[in-house]
Amino acid sequence: MSSKIRIAVLGASGYTGADLVRLAITHPAMEIVALAANQKAGQAMADIWPHFAPYRSLPRLVRADAIDWGQVDAVFGCLPHAASAELLSTLDERIRIIDLSADFRLNDTETYGEWYGVTHPAPHLLESAVYGLTEMARPRLADARLVACPGCFPTAALLTLLPVAEAGLIRDRNITINALTGVSGAGRGLKEQNLFVEISEAAAPYAVGAHRHMPEMEQELSRAFGKPVAISFTPHLLPMNRGELETIIVELADGKTLADLRACYEARYAEEPFIHLLPEGQVPATRMVRGSNHMVLNVFADRVPGRAILIAAIDNLVKGSSGQAIQNMNLMFGLPETMGLEAAPLFP
Amino acid sequence: MSSKIRIAVLGASGYTGADLVRLAITHPAMEIVALAANQKAGQAMADIWPHFAPYRSLPRLVRADAIDWGQVDAVFGCLPHAASAELLSTLDERIRIIDLSADFRLNDTETYGEWYGVTHPAPHLLESAVYGLTEMARPRLADARLVACPGCFPTAALLTLLPVAEAGLIRDRNITINALTGVSGAGRGLKEQNLFVEISEAAAPYAVGAHRHMPEMEQELSRAFGKPVAISFTPHLLPMNRGELETIIVELADGKTLADLRACYEARYAEEPFIHLLPEGQVPATRMVRGSNHMVLNVFADRVPGRAILIAAIDNLVKGSSGQAIQNMNLMFGLPETMGLEAAPLFP
Amino acid sequence: MSSKIRIAVLGASGYTGADLVRLAITHPAMEIVALAANQKAGQAMADIWPHFAPYRSLPRLVRADAIDWGQVDAVFGCLPHAASAELLSTLDERIRIIDLSADFRLNDTETYGEWYGVTHPAPHLLESAVYGLTEMARPRLADARLVACPGCFPTAALLTLLPVAEAGLIRDRNITINALTGVSGAGRGLKEQNLFVEISEAAAPYAVGAHRHMPEMEQELSRAFGKPVAISFTPHLLPMNRGELETIIVELADGKTLADLRACYEARYAEEPFIHLLPEGQVPATRMVRGSNHMVLNVFADRVPGRAILIAAIDNLVKGSSGQAIQNMNLMFGLPETMGLEAAPLFP
Amino acid sequence: MSSKIRIAVLGASGYTGADLVRLAITHPAMEIVALAANQKAGQAMADIWPHFAPYRSLPRLVRADAIDWGQVDAVFGCLPHAASAELLSTLDERIRIIDLSADFRLNDTETYGEWYGVTHPAPHLLESAVYGLTEMARPRLADARLVACPGCFPTAALLTLLPVAEAGLIRDRNITINALTGVSGAGRGLKEQNLFVEISEAAAPYAVGAHRHMPEMEQELSRAFGKPVAISFTPHLLPMNRGELETIIVELADGKTLADLRACYEARYAEEPFIHLLPEGQVPATRMVRGSNHMVLNVFADRVPGRAILIAAIDNLVKGSSGQAIQNMNLMFGLPETMGLEAAPLFP
Known part of the structure; x- marks a missing residue:
């Protein structure tokens, strides 16, 4: 049995999802167990992402509904708004959610509807959602089941x-x-x-x-x-x-x-x-x-x-998306906040 | 005797000067008679500018003090501030000046001194200088001897x-x-x-x-x-x-x-x-x-x-610098305002 | 009656077609009478091309089959291979053709079939087609009805x-x-x-x-x-x-x-x-x-x-595509070879 | 007493030196004790390198002759050719050298002189130098005192x-x-x-x-x-x-x-x-x-x-310069070869 946090990434065919995978690869406490992308299900990450060419052992992309959720401790949602809430609302309470979509950022479903043009698919999850601007949200992250990462x-x-x-x-x-x-x-x-x-x-x-x-x-x-x-x-x-x-x-x-x-x-x-x-x-x-x-x-x-x-x-x-998401995960799971995020900036 | 406007460019080794030369090459009424750049005097434009590689017959760069001003109808000043006013103030009244430096843009020499850190070298020229924002200055351009082109x-x-x-x-x-x-x-x-x-x-x-x-x-x-x-x-x-x-x-x-x-x-x-x-x-x-x-x-x-x-x-x-300068020159010399400036934007 | 060459551009929604239009706008002897692009028919060039935003009077895009060919002296083909030959082969003999597709570059239809994966749609036009590498083809361009511009x-x-x-x-x-x-x-x-x-x-x-x-x-x-x-x-x-x-x-x-x-x-x-x-x-x-x-x-x-x-x-x-095409047109119509192509390179 | 490898970087004001520092910051077994750059001695890395803005605790730049070599286990030479050999030849035998200049790559001093235009400053070090193309040089790296990293x-x-x-x-x-x-x-x-x-x-x-x-x-x-x-x-x-x-x-x-x-x-x-x-x-x-x-x-x-x-x-x-240098250091000091080099590529 693994002592690592077993994660799934929904929307691994987008830039945000890919950057999350990039960071997860070297994070000492993360284990990637599922990568989902409905449109590209069946393909290898190394085939759709140039920078994963040297990483042919990453899990193949699957459809979200093919994930074995029993193997997953935490899920990163990198799906478009609405699709994200819809899917995440079906998960077992045990699975902790770090959502990078816009679905759980706004407390007010009316404002949500006005700006996103759809009825909120899972209003019941809103109340417990923590707005994950890490430096401001720290005390509420340890016990959060669902963290909504802010926009960049x-x-x-x-x-x-x-x-x-x-x-x-x-x-x-x-x-x-x-x-x-x-x-x-x-x-x-x-x-x-x-x-x-x-x-x-x-x-x-x-x-x-x-x-x-x-x-x-x-x-x-x-x-x-x-x-x-x-x-x-x-x-x-x-x-x-x-x-x-x-x-x-x-x-x-x-x-x-x-x-x-x-x-x-x-x-x-x-x-x-x-x-x-x-x-x-x-x-x-x-x-x-x-x-x-x-x-x-x-x-x-x-x-x-x-x-x-x-x-x-x-x-x-990174700070505007996948990095902050992992920073939040670290705090949710009692890990050192900077774990896996230590890399110095790349210049030039 | 040429019926074209014989021009000199001061500061032809800078981007502004070079862009002016680029436009002058195909302007039907401009003839380039002198290109000055003290630091690079003696060199060919084709040697210091990649895009003039096909134009080896352009005049060689000279020092500004080597220009035969008797051959010049109009001068484009693309020099740094202060240096510009200093040089331009020595020219014969007959020569019309289109200055692209900051020297004749500000009416108030105190403001000039405050922002540029030097005493204005030619305050007597300020009064007659026209601020050459072409679309606003048109009526005053025909008779202007000195036009100060606005900053970009x-x-x-x-x-x-x-x-x-x-x-x-x-x-x-x-x-x-x-x-x-x-x-x-x-x-x-x-x-x-x-x-x-x-x-x-x-x-x-x-x-x-x-x-x-x-x-x-x-x-x-x-x-x-x-x-x-x-x-x-x-x-x-x-x-x-x-x-x-x-x-x-x-x-x-x-x-x-x-x-x-x-x-x-x-x-x-x-x-x-x-x-x-x-x-x-x-x-x-x-x-x-x-x-x-x-x-x-x-x-x-x-x-x-x-x-x-x-x-x-x-x-x-162009509009922020050499193009507007030529637009001003066109009006100063009674030419069609768009002459030599007709090229459509380059995309991609 | 216009003394200009009335041109149509097929494929004006691609980069090559757009660059041809860019040059045609200022060419003294070209008049753009039709711009075709089946997928974007009905739209203004200014709407699909950023650099034509200042040119709202350009003809609207039409479907190729909506062109009034009676108004056209010369056509520039900027269509994909096969589609190009198919359309061009239907035109009246009077209309001179400058084709930028690959269809009339290869003399041998077998080689064409092998590399392009289709049977040549208009082999009867191949014989009279001139391979328009201008500097090598000059003597044959004056009388050419169909010029095949080389690839870049x-x-x-x-x-x-x-x-x-x-x-x-x-x-x-x-x-x-x-x-x-x-x-x-x-x-x-x-x-x-x-x-x-x-x-x-x-x-x-x-x-x-x-x-x-x-x-x-x-x-x-x-x-x-x-x-x-x-x-x-x-x-x-x-x-x-x-x-x-x-x-x-x-x-x-x-x-x-x-x-x-x-x-x-x-x-x-x-x-x-x-x-x-x-x-x-x-x-x-x-x-x-x-x-x-x-x-x-x-x-x-x-x-x-x-x-x-x-x-x-x-x-x-330009030289690899639309510029060479216009250079060829100039020679086909007895104009100075450099007409409309005089612009100096844009740097920076 | 530190159990880490205490390193000095010569030429820390160049891109190669800076990239080495970038990697050293997160390398678990490296401790940066000295950063030298004669021209910029006295300045903070955070002042001359944008990406070190968040790292104000890095050692200040010093002149190479101000380094306390007693504190140094290994030196990375990122100096221009000739200057590199000259300085490195003065170091105590105890200090292991990873040189990224061209000075110890060529076995033949005549060829060196011909291509670099100078007499080799330290021919006596050439014999024991290992050409550090890591994948080819592995067996000779463990005992090497001086490794010459190949050009990119x-x-x-x-x-x-x-x-x-x-x-x-x-x-x-x-x-x-x-x-x-x-x-x-x-x-x-x-x-x-x-x-x-x-x-x-x-x-x-x-x-x-x-x-x-x-x-x-x-x-x-x-x-x-x-x-x-x-x-x-x-x-x-x-x-x-x-x-x-x-x-x-x-x-x-x-x-x-x-x-x-x-x-x-x-x-x-x-x-x-x-x-x-x-x-x-x-x-x-x-x-x-x-x-x-x-x-x-x-x-x-x-x-x-x-x-x-x-x-x-x-x-x-990285592989063409600072990464390979650290890969070599890892092998020279008996560390896992990939230590500190695990980061996945950054895309986009």
Whole structure:
């Protein structure tokens, strides 16, 4: 009998699922027992993923309904929204769930319906779901049965905004988030706009005023401010594979200064293994965190008086997705939080 | 005697200068008589620029002081600030000047000194200098002796903001400009941060809160609003060669709507050959204008009530630099405004 | 009645077709009267192509069978093989054809069937078809009704190899062509391997030992050598949009030297507007020709005695495709050969 | 007292040195005690390397002559040639050396002088130096005091060619190696040709017929064939950070077949943790190995009869440099060979 955590990955044919497998391969306490992808069932991971070419012994892809759940301790859901909740709601209570879809992030099923265009398939699971922004959710993770991992954009935005919002250092209005992201965030779907030549040597915003990560950010910020907050969020797609950078404009609360923001982050993140306030003046860049679970962060003065510019960078597939998911799993199973996530960023 | 405009380019070893030469080669009314670059004097353009390899008959690079100015009708200044004004101030009145440096953009020498750290070398030329944002400066260009071409960021920002500011559709506060730019904007200087591997697969802001294009934007916006305006401007460097995109958040004036903004642009730019308001909902992208003198523009609702998102894209080296310079020259010399600038964007 | 050449483009939704339209827009003697693409019929070019966003007055896409052929003087075929010949064979004799598909490149229908897996749909047109490698085909182009434009790889390879083969300077064996190409050559089809993240930061050969441009090169080389020749050809896909570079190893004929090769190219290409032998030692690079109809070429010693390394670079979409097609059209219609193709390369 | 191997890195300001530090950070048996870089002495690694921003506790850079060698068990030399041998020759015999420069790769000081243009600074160390192509050198590594790690190109070429050369499956003539490499191989030196915009959207060969990795390949191949061999080698620089791919044309020995080559590799590499023969027909690609110590390899028929195409891909900075260096260190110190090198490739 294995003493490792036996995991299944649903949606192993997408970038998020694949990055989870990449990390699981070397995680000392994880054992991959099932990899599911309905469309590619029957194929070897080494055949559909170039970087698993040297790993021909990985389990073959199966259909989700072919998984022997008796062998599984924890499942990672990397399925599209709705499909995820539908499937996960059928699992035995014993199996712990780390879901990377949007299905269990929003507490309010009406908001969910409004933004995702479907009725929530498993509202009864919502109540016990923990919003897995690890650094904020730690105390609730040990006993959680279902953890909903935040979206990549909310991860960086909330780790930046929540501490200073909770400390009363910023105002609850005119929060303006400008985000840059690598293309892996768009998924492996076959769309013309994701072809190499459409994106190389090019940059453009997308989902202007309508990105689905907005309600999630508003939910958590509203909780922090104790009142409903509407934010501005504009993501831009860049010609790079990984990486996410957010440039956030905030209004300082009366009498508060940049120094107060720095002090707040210093206190809050001093002991965090993955969150790093940079030295004064050093600008966060995606190249600082590529392929790692780190986030870098800094604070700058805005030329418009009374405002500040907060900048944070993460790897959208790691801290923004599979890395944070494993960080959550580590805490759910009483393992050291950094286990399997120690790799330093890959540069160049 | 030639009936063409005999031009000299100062600073032909930089990206801006080289792009000007690229366009001049096929411009029917331009004749290149001198190319200057002190550091590379004596070399052939074909030796220092890969894309001029097929053009071995271009004039060799000379030192600026070796130019026979008697042969020159117009000079394009692509030198660093201060050096530019110093040299240009020595030229015969007969020679018309299109300057692409920052030296003649700011009316106020104190502001100039504050941002550029030097005393202005030729304040007497400032008064007659025309700020060459072509679409706004047309009436003054025909007789101008010295035209100061705007910076690349101000070009896109001001063509977007000025019409709606002048029409009273937006408020004069909290104008927040988020910009993306290709690396050619950083110049051909040998700096570690401009090496391929530092930039590829990476994105980062730079000059946060301190970019030198800010006073220029503030000057023109203050003029439009009739009162001093401070803006927020954060540029980001992306892994691409050319292209610039600005995402601008504005507050709508009381009672004004998105439809008012659209109507304003439609009226203002309907007949412009290079400025294009996109159909409702279509997002501007740098790939729409690569290698061309076009600008594309659109208007979107912001989720924060009472605000709008304006997005514009240009090629930083063409409309943002050498293309606009030639557009100005065309008007200064009574030529058709689009002459030599007709090339459609290069995609992919 | 128009004095311009009224053209139709079949397959205007592909990269080749789009690049042809890009060049046609500014060609002084071309008038675009019909753009066909069955799958996207009804849409505006500005809607399916980002770079035509500023060109909303281009004709809408139609189905090929909806073209009013009475209005058309010349047709550019940018369709897949077989589909091309099938359609083109139905046109009135009056309409001159510039075909960019593979259908009329191979004289031998058996070879065609073997490599393309179909029976040739219009063998009766083969005899009169001219293989449109412009610099080699000039005398036959003026009267040609149907010109078959070479593939992009054969264009660079044959312009490099034919002069020295015909001059008896190289041997007819062990010709080894290693090619690099940008991704636009792979077309706009929705395939996983063409997605941005699969190609960015990556390089790989493809179609190893089996690329369909091989029989075409062998046909022309066999003609030059006067005997059947088998070549080695390995293309590699790189993370760039445009550009093609071939590194060709040849064995020198007895007593022949590198100097003989140079002298041969100098004599052959001295007056060519688009083919440029570089100065001794300068290495051809795709950045020298990007977006232009130029080819650069040079000759190097190989460390294996008795061999030489020939290197050539073109833009696969221009000289390798749409540019050469227009160059052919110019000659077919008695226009200056360089008309509409004068643009200097775009760098950076 | 530490039971870890206390290491020093000379040349920690270059890409190779930095990648070594990246791997050492998580290697369970390595302790970084000194990082030297004369030009940047006094600075923190976190200040000169973006990806070490989260690692502010790394030792500061010092001058090489400031290292307390008494604290050092093993030194990694990442210095330029000549400088490397000069410094390493002064170290105490106790300190084991893993050199990544070219200084101890060539047995023959005359060949060294010819290709590197200097007299060898420490010929007395040559005799005992082991050429550290790990998979071939294993038996000699345990006792080696000085291991000379192969260049990146020779690593992939020799791991591909040596087994089939030693088995008599290929001929000793006309070996033609065509190589592609990412830009990190060119180093962090400030040269115009390494700027982002010069390389992005571009490809070109370099050092044609004259690359310094040639004598190294010839030395080892001559040993395998038992007679002097001259090879053809042409490297090409691509717009990517990491990755190296070699397409090698060989002549088969009389009566030998592709199947013989496959069988040879299968036998030779079946148990190797890092060398992977791909399934028949699957084309090696750099994306299969990015950021890892793996090499992938395959065999294809050439259209020229009697020849074969061998293709191999590695990450030039890992298996081609720092990874192989650590693999060698592991064997020198009796550690498991794969320790610290287990990370799966990073894709996308």
